[in-house]
Amino acid sequence: MTSSYDVAVIGAGPRGVIVLQQLGDLWQRTETGGPLRVLVIDSCSPGSGSVWGTRQASELLMNGPASVTSIFPRCDPRHPHDPTAGPTLAQWMMAQGQNDELIAYDGYARRRDFGRYLEQSLARIERDLAGTLEITFAQADARRLEPVGEQGWRVTLSGSPTNAEYARCVVLATGHTPSLMTPEQRRRRQALGRRYVAAANASQEHFDSIPAGTRVYLEGLGLSFFDVLALVTARRGGRFCDGYQASGKEPRLFAGSRHGLPFLGRGRTFRGRPSESASLTDAFEDVRQCTSADFARDLMPAIRGVLERELDEAVGELDRRSTQWSPDDRAAAVRVARLVRRPFEEWHDLRTLEGVYEGADVHQRIRDFLADEVRLDDLSVEIGHSLDPRQRVAERIAPIRNRLRAMVPGLRLRGESYLRDLDGGFRSLASFIATGPPMLRIRQTLAVADAGLLTFVGAPTVQLAPPAVVTRDSTVVHTHAIDMLIEARVPDSSPESTASPLLRDLIDRRLIGIHEVDGCSLHGLSVEVPTGAVLRPNGVRQGGLYAFGIPTEGTYWNTVAGPISDGDHPIFTSAAELAADIRNSLKGH
Template identity: 30%
Template sequence: MTDLRVAMVGGGPRGTALVQQLTGRLRGNQEDLVRVHVVEPGEPGAGQVWATSQPTELLMNSPSGPTDLLVSEGSAAVPDFAGWLAGRTFDGDEFCPGFTPRRTVGRYLREVFDRLSRANPAVRVVVHNSTAVRLRDADNVGDRQLLELADGTELHVDAVVLAQGHASAGISPTEQRWAAAAERHGWNYQPSGMTTADRAAALPAGRPIALRGFGLAAIDLLTLLTKGRGGRFAVDSGRSLRYLPSGDEPTIWIGSRRGLPHRAKPPPGRPVSARQTPWFLTQEAFDPAKYACYDFRSDVWPLVRAEVSAAYRHHVRAMGSWSRRLALPHATFRRADGWWEGYLPDSAPAVDVRRAVLRDLAQCQLPDYPARLAARSAFVRATEAVIALHHGGWLSRRSVERDVAGWFEPMSSALTSGPPRGRLQQLVALADAGVVRFLGGAMAARSSTSGLRVWGMASSGPTAVDALVEARLASPDLAHTRDRLICELLSSGSAIGVTDGLSNPGDAHRPITAIAVDHRQRLLSRGGRAHPRRWAVGPLVRRLPPSAMAGAASRPELSVPAPRQVDTVVVDQLVGLLERGLSRTPGAADAFASTAIRSAS
């Protein structure tokens, strides 16, 4: 009998999906025994994002269930989310149908994890409610691994998989300066981070506060500060929402660089008939001779805009007689741009925020709305292609910093990762009730001995507030992460940090946005060696493809592997270890040219 011990650092949805695949692959093989040590400080299955203790007001960001990681073929069966949800009662939001509370999803994920833990006698799952702090080789050849936990536990294992999800972010140097100013001048400051009940509870009722940021984190915080404090929404005679305050709300000033909230998600159940094959953003559009030299703004962005316009026009033609009203190419292109009006890089900062939100909400009533959805789908596919080009090393470093990280990624998030429509309807009602006040675009803040003042394009002048909240997720910078294991791996050279994002204004260092793995998801160490017994998956990981490592390429990949495909790559190698009887992994000393690693990291 072969005994394989695996340490899974992270027991949220990604770790659960890996356990599911491993459990299913070994079904019926009772001669081998696999022990999976799951290291998770939160709730197994749910992790921290889907914690079952969070307020019911916090909803999923998608109307679909969390089934994109869980698979049915070749893995242990788990209950379908929709079937599991049917017949269960939960406190959702009547104005956001189809969007389930995150804590309800967390209960589903916990149940899935519990079932998987008992699904296969050949796989024993052991949960450690702690965090990993150090990883090192336990022998001279690197086949045995020693993982140390914060509670003093030492795990001697054959393989380690990092699946932490989003790494715990520390406070950036810019935020440290704001925090020091707040302490010096006597006002409240909250750095960027996940929206939690504790963050909302720290903000006083009846006092003016400012939120800097207008994405999902800001919308969630608005919900906790209003509906979460006893306020109610009601439908008036004109079928619009009206907010009934509880009296425990603060006065909330909100603004951002652009000044607009993220674009609302399409209503659940609206079918989108969109072409899957690109017209312009194809492999043939990229010349291997220009590898690593493409400029996003001049070479790629025109292709993205052409894809969006072509998708819109294609769908308009399919709509029949109505399309004759849009026969002129110029008019068609202008309408194709309509769904992202105000979000393009050359758009002026918002002044009339309420009007812009109402215009966004009214899109679904327009006769060309199906064509706009087709344009949105084309943009989502184009964004995936841009990410693949970026990760594959086709874009110049300067263009990545200035354009991709500088404006395209924030714009893409604002256009495709917005809140439910009901949340924007509630935002308008909050503004009409005087609870929320818009600062507009180009938001700025200044601290002095007289206190804190904020202003923006939509404000009449500086306004005094008692608190400033960075209402956004922390920028990924593993140089300041609170994840002790990641810090130890980077400082020891056991992991390579990828630095391709813009630094914050005034910060001297370049943020480390990810750790590098090879095309088989093996962790890369200093010098480019792929460790034979260490893997990493998830958002803190950047896969460096062979083309990037070799410094040359034939044609670019224009799609990003789905999470379940990445997980399968890792599980295949774990099963291979078991089948080989844990002999030394062939090619353990895989290395790549150090110049290629420098160019990709």
């Protein structure tokens, strides 16, 4: 008996599409027999997956510019029907007549438009490779995988225990999966019931039922915070026009986080600038050869050197230009220059505002911090490049982060250093400085605060009985009663914490292992580099089973970052390596 399919891809979001793209490209170039038979499994729409659904609220925006967002590694085709060549999201939107929307949102697309782009890109790949890939879509969840000898894998689908398919190779491209509740989250659910919303993708939550005037604490000031804010303001009829014009349907919001400051916005003049630093290049090369590398010791000093040089130049330019500005603009420049003289690792800490912003309380200081950010962005647009030193540092961090993303799978980083220094320290720094929302979101947040609907509470303590957030400002304690608690952050995406029945079953039956280094769990599936072949807990390959993208975090790094138009981007090179190994596996090599 032969397998029904050559390959099953579980997950039809952007990473699943990229796997299909690279499989099609390889078979188109190397195979002359019949088409590769592929089963694509996802309960959501093929292409957009669960995160980029085309029916989600129009108020939700992407956090990366549409001009560099692409499911294709290149724009120009190498030959007719090249599946790896296609338009960026911005080019596609302009061809659809949506240029006005891009202008209105400062070059950022709505999330549902990216979903439409993904669906149409997948349809084009399927059409152009009709003689190369024979794709079948199953709108279901994969519930269980069982190895079945020469047949490869039996894939049980949702709906019925007898609803199963067979595939010689299986790719886990599951993306973001729901997570199990932590003990603290269970405690919150028990105390607050339906008045508590655990960490989740904001596009999949329903906030319309929150009554107007409800006192809601948003816990988290990262990217999800800005999504939730849009859903409970503009989604309810409020308008951003010369400030914020309330609809009267909004809840009363309080917002804070562990560190207390909102992520920095991405300036309208932002552009990533690769570093030409010889010391950084040498450090990267040296660490490649190291058998037990330490990120803080071997890489961070060179990275810090690049950022500090950029910071010095930016502060110098800001000081020179600000002598010609109005008193208010000059005062903003002075405050920001004082802030950035603190160590990079402290930039996201609320305490850095003390002595710089003289507001009467935490809310006023954070509000003025955001106002300075917006003011410097306006001044930067006037001259055509970033004047805010924090934006200039972000422009250097972005390419360094991408370079690290490509290198990490081949590095021999000590497990403790990976967790503490790279995944903890550097990721936290880079997230706050360089992966924030479009500056438009900072303006909107400031407007909602100025309308009296949002109070910043810094880094408070959450009290469950009675529900309240408590913040300490110097010697003064402020207690804000709340009716509802929303965790405005994405859930833990590690396989160890997943609530996915498929992944939980594979882990429990020890068919897949968790990646460990030096006895430290790195919280991702153990996979072979560079093929993506899944390893069992004993380190042996699990024949015919592969993982791609977010489940492999730990072996790979920063897998949540989306694809950009770059042929050398790790998301495309990793998919190409995976496709090549699948080909070898199917041929019995």
